Amino acid sequence: MSTLPDKNQILEWIREHPGETSKRDVARAFGIKGADRIELKRILRELEAEGEIRKAGNHIQHPEGLPPVSVLRVTGPDRAGDLWAEPAQWEEPGDPPRILLRLRSHEPALGEGDRILARLSPQEDEGAAYTGRLIRRIGQGPRKVIGIFRETEEGGRILSIERKQGHEWIVPRGERHGARDGELVEAEQSGPRDRLGMPRARVVRRLGDPTAPRAVSLIAIHAHGIPDEFPEETLTEAEAQAARPVGPGSRTDLRHLPLITIDPADARDHDDAVCALPDPENEGGHLVWVAIADVAHYVRPGSALDREARNRGNSTYFPDRVVPMLPETLSGDLCSLHEGVDRACIAVEMRLDADGRRIGHRFVRGLMRSPAALTYEQVQRAVDGTPDEATEPLVEPVLKPLWAAYQAAAEARERRAPLHLDxxxxxxxxxxxGTVLSVAFRDRLEAHKLIEEFMILANVCAAETLEKKRTPLLYRVHEEPDAEKLDSLRDVAEASGLTLAKGQVLTTRSLNKLLDAAAGREVAELINMSVLRSMQQAYYAPQNFGHFGLALRAYAHFTSPIRRYADLVVHRALVSAHGWGEDGLSPQEIEILEATAEWISGTERRSMQAERETTDRYLAAYLADRVGGEFAGRISGVARFGVFVTLDETGADGLVPIGSLGGEYFHYDRDAQTLMGDRSGREIALGQRVTVRLAEAEAVTGGLLFEVLEIEGKALPQGESRRPSRGTPKRKLARDKAKRAKIARKIRRGGRTRD
Structure with missing residues (x-):
């Protein structure tokens, strides 16, 4: 006869065996057979009535527990790159348990919102209640929708704000979340297409009036999922840092150095300072100091501040606001190198010889006090001979030595030959x-180039030091362009009357010859943009693949830890490499360095896209009152469906639909990047000067539509039909195409290439 366990024994066994929790499993574990199974059933019913267990199908579990096989909703990766999920259905009080997903290499990548069937195991560390193993994916995550809500009889519709989407979603009655007609909303796709072919969506957040001036950046923030509110624990931790004053202690006292900050007039933070002195041991040489805010002192690995900084990856800058990586207490105060106050820093002293070559450097963890916070314009005017009250006493002792060191460094830079992009x-x-008053182009002063050059040198020093000390780090990687992009660049150059040599190892010097040939000409901006577009996108990696654009063997970001997480990682690596304290790079960080690099490379791309879209929307809002006006510009892109034009006045980009180019049919030549009219024989190509009329400016989407009035000073011919014509024009088109092909073959045989 079997011995029945008591309730506590049953509960303990269920807790220890979450994967074996059916009534049959309990009976087998305690050897319960025959009529005793009826008694076991009674005990289990009592435990359920007492709230000690609950039944989910055939499984028995604690009220706060989950079945060993559960349906989960993926919540996305965290700052460390780990993938998390939660129960797809959760009706219990309190937050749902967090589930750490362990995916195998052959399993599919999962995204936020995906529904999966997973096998669960209890987990008592890493902040997880369970770990989960994927059985299968049973549904894709809902698609995020940002758009304008329009009320209808059946509930509503959402009109996309994204130019590339161009369709609508139906919002059933009861899923509008209180949205009002004309409001900007965030929604998620909730069902398949209806009989009219439109998918269903439910509103999850109301974002307000889309025409409000400051809604422009808000649209980008929500559309790209940029975190714009700090968790309470992060803010609390930031405030607590104010109670940790930094004294000299073991730090190198740099308060005697004239380390000035030079920033834009509207700068929101000041994380770098510079000064230069004559080098007494190196005739004609210079000692250049670059001091950077010691963010690592305040943002410790694994802290709430660190987790949120990694999650954001970087600050995101919009014309009307900044979404910072760190709370204002740090970014705007403790880690900002304000004038006249002591600030913790990590600094590098660089020795340059008379020709600007770097002949040595050293890093210190120091304490500095900036004597002045200046703007680029102030510094430029002072060096040019018109100082103001703030800069006049600094011209001789501070600015002139700084300028002399920069001029030497600039000569060395030219010998290195990084890209001359302008x-x-x-x-x-x-x-x-928040209304746009004006759109203009910023002046690029020598003062800008001075700071840029010294920051680059400091970044190189950081990479070289960490390599020498064999300390893991994040490199800033920029690989050389691929062949296809170079071919496109050659097409643009040829259309502009320029060339780019082919058949040799590509170097920045080759591209600089093209850029220098275009300098001062009308095509200069087009060539610069085309060279930029031919480049690979830079990214972060723990492996060193060099930096093509800067013509550097090793490069790391060190100079902006307030706004870039990569720089904070490099600061911690320097702390570890020099043994400066316990706030260096932790073993856990080193273990996930690859994941960190991938994550923050992604957040950087996210911010760049959001910033670009916001600029487009502001430009469209600025030009909305000038619909019907005429503008000068240049053709910057050619496609089968039309041409893209960049305006001279504002740099705004817009589309000329092919249907507005005239009645004739246009043949598209992808290789030559041209459109040719079948009746007129008129060729429309990259780089041509145009006069356009603004036909449409949509502020919410940022879209601009133009009509071409003139190309290269001549009115665009208007044909009678958009169908290909017969006779001479078509034969002429064929002859022209054959001629171009023949020329191309000759060029290839002769070793010449198109730029």
């Missing part, structure tokens, strides 16, 4: 309400 940066000026 791209105008647009500046959008807003009034206090």
């Amino acid at each position: 791209l105008p940066e647009r500046k959008i000026v807003l009034d206090p309400e």
Whole structure:
């Protein structure tokens, strides 16, 4: 006869065997047979009535527990790159348990919102209640939708704000989440297409008036999922740092050095300072100091601040706001090198010879006090001979030595031959309400180049030091362009009357010859943009693949730890390499360095896209009142469906639909990047000057539509039909195409290439 266990024994066994929790499993474990099974059933019913267990199908579990095989919803990766999930259905009080997913290499990549069937095991560490193993994916995650809600009789519709989507979603009655007609909303796709072919969606968040000036950046923040609110624990931790004053202690006292900050007039943080002195041991040489805010002192590995900084990856900058990587207490105060106050820093002293060559460097963990916070314009005016009250006493002792060191470094830079890209940066000026007042191009001063050059040198020093000390780090990698992109660049150059040599190892010097040939000509901006587009996108990696654009063997980001997590990792690596304290790179961080590199490379791309889209929307809003106006520009892209035009005045980009180019039919030549009219024989190509009329400006999407009035000073001919014509024009088209092919063959045989 079997001995029945008591309730505590049964509960303990269920807790220890979550994967074997059916009534049959309990009976087998305690050897319960025959009529005793009826008594076991009674005990289990009592435990369920007492709330000690609950039944889920054939499984028995604790009320707070989950079945060993459960349906989960993937919540996405965390800052460490680990993938997490939660129960697809959770009706218990409190937050649902967190489940750490362990995927095998052959299993599919999972995204936020995916529904999966998984096998669970209890987990008592790593912040997880369970670990989960994928059995199969049973549904894709809902698609995020950002758009304008329009009320209808059946509930509503959402009109996409994304130009590339171009369709609508139906919102059933009861799933509008209180949205009002005309509001900007965030929604998720909730069902298949209806009989009209439109998918269903449910509103999950109301974002307000889409025409409000400051809604422009809000759209990008929500569309790209950029975290814009700090968790309470992060803010609390940041405030606590104010109670940790930094004294000299074991730090190197640098307060005697004239380390000035030079930033834009509207800078929101000041994380770098510079100064230069004559090198007494190196005739004609210079000692250049670059001091960077010691963010690692305040943001410790594994802390709430660190987790949120890694999650954000970087700060995101919009014309009307910044979404910072760190809370204001740090980014705007403790880690900002304000004038006249002591600040913790990590600094590098670089020795340059008279020709600007770097002949040595050393890093220190120091304490500094900046004597002045200056703007680029202030410094430039002072060096040019018109100092103001703040800069006049600094010209001789501070600015002139700094300028002399920069001029030497600039000569060494030219010998290295990094890319000579000269791209105008647009500046959008807003009034206090957020309305665009003006759009212009920022002046690029020598003062900008000075700071840029010294920051690059400091970054190189960081990479070289960590390599020498064999300390893991994150490199900033920029690989050389691929062949296909170079072919496209050659097409653009040829259309502009320029060439790019072929048949040799590509170097930055080759590209610089093209850029220098275009300098001062009308095609200069087009060539610069085309060279930029031919480049691979830079990224972060724990392996060193060099930096093509800067013509550097090893490069790491060190100079902006307030706004880039990669720089904070490099700071911690320097702390570890020099033995400066216990706040260096932890073993756990080193273990996930690859995942960190991939994660923050992604957050950087996310921010760049959000910033670019926001600029487009501001430009469209600025030009909305000028619909019907005429503008000068240049053709910057050619496609089968039309041409893209960049305006001279603002740098705004817009589309000329092929249907508005005239009645004739246009043949598209993908290789030559041209459109040719079948009746007129007119060729439309990259780089041509155009006059256009603004036909449409949609602020919510950022879309601009143009009509071409003139190409290269001549009115665009208007044909009678968009169908291919017969006779001479078509034969002429064929002859022209054959001629171009023949020329191309000659060029290939002769070793010449198109730029």
